[in-house]
Amino acid sequence: MPYLLTSQAFLEQSALLLEAYPETTRITTKYSFPTETPGQLHKRRKSERKPKDTTSTPSSTTQTPAEKIPLACLTLKTFNPGTGITLKYRTNKGAEVSRLMTGLGKLAAGADVASLGVSGAGPTGGAGDIEMGEAPAVDEGVVASSPALQAAGSQTQTTGKAAGGGKGKKKGGKGKR
């Protein structure tokens, strides 16, 4: 179950999976905070309990968690139970949320890859450009962005070619159908 490197790639691959198995494929969005180790938990409990014993001055203690707030994580997962195909995408950027959710909306409406790529770039153009510009700069996104762009370019020609540009695994799933 691979983690895809760009949200665009995730949406495209998910669209292909949905296209192949429209009835059974489900998409789960998980918004979660990291679990605490027992030590961290104990520390936090302690700092929470202390002020209660001393009573009064609750205002000062409520601000203590502000010193180190764990960063939440957003994980998107497209899963098909029949074939066991799982596609995942993980991010911790709040700026990506609304774009991802609108993408999921398009997937729910049965959008195919071509319409995702074309219309996906259109309405969110301003924000999307910034996202794409940022992503490669962060880490290994450079590698991922090139096939994604190729796929986007070839979408106008054939969806089959787009699949080839994306992932080999997906292609097998389509062939079966």
Next chain:
Amino acid sequence: MAPHLSHDEFFSSLTDLLSKTSQKSRGSVYLTQKPMTDADSSNAQPSILIRATDGNTNAPNPKSADKSGKSSRVTKNKSTKVKMSTIVNPGDLEFFYARYAEVCKTGMAGLKKRDRSKRKGKAKAKGGASKTEA
């Protein structure tokens, strides 16, 4: 199983759930979407079933409950689990998801905020790196 909520009810309880989780900085929220497969699924487009749950992650940790001495053997208490669901007709999808995205964006406050000073910092880091190289 609890009955499906209307969109308004769903959004208000989802907002509640997300903000609670964000405030606590603990736990998870799972949002699932899948097509409804009814007998009349032969129609062009199925309705979408949306589910939201906290996966019972907001339940107290049984280990810590042990330590405090109260309720040593906690059986898995499912009554603390929050879950809700709603059904979206194909016609309402666009409108629903516009609201859905808005609720998620505001509710998921625990994610990284957009960093305006990032570009500056990056430029600096680049300059520093090139200096060290030279």
